[in-house]
Amino acid sequence: MASLSSYRRQQWLIVAVALVYLTVALLVPSSYYQLIIAQVVLWATLGAAWNILSGYSGLVSFGHAVFWGLGAYTVALGMVFFNISPWLGIPLGVVVGVTAAAIIGRITFRLTGHYFALAMLAYPLSILYLFEWMGFQEVSLPIKRENPVAYMQFQDPRVYCVLALVLLTACLFTALRVEHSRFGMSLLAIKQNERAAEASGINTLKWKMLAIMLSGGFAAAAGGLYAVLLLIVTPPSVFGVAVSSLALIVTLFGGIGSIWGPVIGASILIPLAEVLHGEFGDKVPGIQGVVYGLAIIVTILFAQQGVYWRVRDYLRGRRGGELTETAPAPEAEPAAPVITLPVGKAGGKASENAEPMLQLSGVSRRFGGLLALNEVALNVQRGTIHGVIGPNGAGKTTLFNTINGFLAPSAGSIRFEGREVVGLRPDQLCKLGIGRTFQIVRPFARMSVLQNIVVGSYVNTTSDAEAEQRAWEAIHRVGLTKEAHVAAGNLTTKQLRLMELARALAPRPKLLLLDETLAGLAEAELDGILSVVRQLCDQGVTIVIIEHTMQAMARLAHHFTVLDHGSVIADGAPQQVLNDPRVIEAYLGKRWVERAAHTGT
Numbered sequence: 001m002a003s004l005s006s007y008r009r010q011q012w013l014i015v016a017v018a019l020v021y022l023t024v025a026l027l028v029p030s031s032y033y034q035l036i037i038a039q040v041v042l043w044a045t046l047g048a049a050w051n052i053l054s055g056y057s058g059l060v061s062f063g064h065a066v067f068w069g070l071g072a073y074t075v076a077l078g079m080v081f082f083n084i085s086p087w088l089g090i091p092l093g094v095v096v097g098v099t100a101a102a103i104i105g106r107i108t109f110r111l112t113g114h115y116f117a118l119a120m121l122a123y124p125l126s127i128l129y130l131f132e133w134m135g136f137q138e139v140s141l142p143i144k145r146e147n148p149v150a151y152m153q154f155q156d157p158r159v160y161c162v163l164a165l166v167l168l169t170a171c172l173f174t175a176l177r178v179e180h181s182r183f184g185m186s187l188l189a190i191k192q193n194e195r196a197a198e199a200s201g202i203n204t205l206k207w208k209m210l211a212i213m214l215s216g217g218f219a220a221a222a223g224g225l226y227a228v229l230l231l232i233v234t235p236p237s238v239f240g241v242a243v244s245s246l247a248l249i250v251t252l253f254g255g256i257g258s259i260w261g262p263v264i265g266a267s268i269l270i271p272l273a274e275v276l277h278g279e280f281g282d283k284v285p286g287i288q289g290v291v292y293g294l295a296i297i298v299t300i301l302f303a304q305q306g307v308y309w310r311v312r313d314y315l316r317g318r319r320g321g322e323l324t325e326t327a328p329a330p331e332a333e334p335a336a337p338v339i340t341l342p343v344g345k346a347g348g349k350a351s352e353n354a355e356p357m358l359q360l361s362g363v364s365r366r367f368g369g370l371l372a373l374n375e376v377a378l379n380v381q382r383g384t385i386h387g388v389i390g391p392n393g394a395g396k397t398t399l400f401n402t403i404n405g406f407l408a409p410s411a412g413s414i415r416f417e418g419r420e421v422v423g424l425r426p427d428q429l430c431k432l433g434i435g436r437t438f439q440i441v442r443p444f445a446r447m448s449v450l451q452n453i454v455v456g457s458y459v460n461t462t463s464d465a466e467a468e469q470r471a472w473e474a475i476h477r478v479g480l481t482k483e484a485h486v487a488a489g490n491l492t493t494k495q496l497r498l499m500e501l502a503r504a505l506a507p508r509p510k511l512l513l514l515d516e517t518l519a520g521l522a523e524a525e526l527d528g529i530l531s532v533v534r535q536l537c538d539q540g541v542t543i544v545i546i547e548h549t550m551q552a553m554a555r556l557a558h559h560f561t562v563l564d565h566g567s568v569i570a571d572g573a574p575q576q577v578l579n580d581p582r583v584i585e586a587y588l589g590k591r592w593v594e595r596a597a598h599t600g601t
């Protein structure tokens with residue numbers, strides 16, 4: 001996590017930027033330019049609100065106009081029908097925006113990727129037609145000459161700049177708080193790999209719901225103020241595709257996933273588009289669209305993550321790839337964590353009569369007509385390394401997915417420490433003590449090794465300091481202390497594997513599922529990882545490992561289970577299993593079994 005000083009610096013920077021805007025707004029003589037400044041700030045607020053959901057969690061929304069429009073219409077209709085002042089109308093709009101966000105999130109978070117993006121597009125469009133159908137084609141805010149201030153109707157447009165700046169500052173402070181908390185780290189983890197985040201104990205639905213509600217609230221507030229500024233609201237002007245697109249464009253151009261992106265994007269693009277429209281709009285109608293189109297092309301060609309990240313990467317590249325805003329490594333290493341085993345002994349010596357830590361019986365999993373797991377029975381003894389092997393497509397990953405809750409078994413029972421765990425979510429299983437790594441390592445590339453691992457240690461910790469302490473423990477255990485502040489994107493394959501291991505260790509699991517942890521490593525690199533895995537077992541972590549590298553497995557595992565076509569075909573001590581003709585046949589084919597029998601090997 002970023003240090004406190006970096007957080008404070010950013011807070012001061014927000015205040016400084018707001019003051020610069022205020023000074024410019026006060027100095028600019030023409031009310032036309034003052035209105036443009038107010039609009040810049042409102043679009044930056046919409047972009048920053050969009051960023052809280054889409055920038056951090058990666059769930060791209062093409063439909064933020066729905067919140068903006070609901071905020072605008074709440075203010076307009078409240079004033080027309082109930083004489084409600086915008087001072088109250090805007091907070092009411094926020095309530096409507098947050099409620100809409102909660103409903104939309106609950107429905108739409110079932111989807112991911114481009115399905116989510118397209119579904120989001122449907123909301124503002126359907127509401128646009130609904131409002132037209134209800135006869136709200138053009139709603140003008142009544143002019144209140146008798147008491148303008150009570151209805152937010154000011155002679156001086158600079159007052160609107162001040163109000164918009166207050167809103168933007170609140171939104172940026174909130175976004176900064178999110179960015180520097182377990183909330184933001186959890187959203188970033190979801191963005192990189194939602195499944196890995198769940199396996200790290202993160203309740204992904206909870207954080208996504210919070211993000212969309214915050215985002216919807218700020219977008220609605222900005223929409224409400226926009227209605228006050230323009231005094232007229234039409235469905236296409238507040239629910240139209242152009243609104244959602246602009247939120248996206250200013251943020252993508254300025255820098256996605258950073259609080260500064262929407263500010264940079266809106267500050268460059270909105271004045272450019274408005275001034276060109278003012279100067280050449282009569283000769284080149286739609287010139288604003290050209291500006292936004294060019295901004296997208298420039299982003300795609302020169303700065304896919306946006307101007308902010310391009311500049312930051314350039315500056316960081318000159319400093320040499322280290323992340324400087326992270327806290328320094330503690331001078332004295334934290335004491336090695338003590339993991340106590342409730343039953344049995346650590347060190348790969350399972351007690352013969354002890355109840356297995358993990359017990360699977362009759363576990364089947366169907367994918368349509370394919371039986372990926374067929375009545376699998378498996379006992380993992382506490383304190384052992386249990387290898388699961390089998391040819392490609394045998395069902396090994398499906399087995400892990402059912403154990404850690406990604407997939408529900410079609411039949412059978414899974415007991416962990418005597419408790420039936422079928423039906424529990426991955427984050428709940430992680431809390432119980434089941435950790436997991438993945439075949440494909442997906443680090444949070446821009447985050448440091450420490451930050452990557454802190455995400456894993458949020459489970460069962462209440463404070464950020466405790467989470468960081470646990471992350472350090474995990475870092476020391478896998479031997480990545482020196483690399484703690486290096487950006488994960490700069491690690492070697494071996495270091496990435498160790499980091500992934502540390503992330504799974506951070507919540508102090510009792511049982512660790514390692515999915516092909518040795519994949520992609522050179523022969524010389526294997527020993528380092530193998531000794532870490534052995535050490536973990538010696539410290540009391542029970543390990544189930546899937547691996548293709550048979551020699552490495554034979555050196556590591558105390559017990560083998562072999563899967564083929566979803567069924568267990570052998571189970572026992574490594575040597576006994578490896579000489580089993582059914583295993584040789586599954587791996588090498590019938591001819592090898594005959595040859596082995598012939599030669600006696």
Ligand SMILES: Nc1ncnc2c1ncn2[C@@H]1O[C@H](COP(=O)(O)OP(=O)(O)OP(=O)(O)O)[C@@H](O)[C@H]1O
Binds near residue numbers: 391394399
């Ligand atoms: N979500 C899914 N939908 C349909 N079929 C699936 C799904 N996941 C796995 N399968 C199928 O189930 C079978 C077992 O796959 P699984 O990935 O568990 O095998 P594996 O032993 O891990 O293979 P590998 O060693 O190649 O990773 C395969 O035939 C695979 O195509």
